Amino acid sequence: MGALPKQKYAKARRGKRRQHLETSPPSLDYCPQCHSPKLAYHVCPTCGSYAGREVIEIKSPKKAG
Template identity: 70%
Template sequence: MAPLPKKKYPKARQGKRRSHLGVKVPALVNCPQCHNPKLPHHVCPTCGSYNGREVIEIAAPKKKPA
């Protein structure tokens, strides 16, 4: 038989525990190369650049309409 809690866990304590479970909006910065939003400290998924140089090759680079 599985262990059972001796007392009812109040909804207030349950809510306090779950107060940290919310989905957070990811922090975004604009790429200095293509000015599209990207994750900080990550290679830009749009132009493939990091720290001022191209690190990965993007198959079809999306050009911003001028």
């Protein structure tokens, strides 16, 4: 059997240790090309542009293609 803690680690102490571990939600940005919301530093999923040029081809109707 492995080592076990000698005493209970209270929820308050656990929370104090984890207070710096909170994750932030992914930052949202707006595409300069089509002004639709997209993830920051990502290719726009609506028009496929990044840094002022088209990077990926967008298949507009979702099933066709």
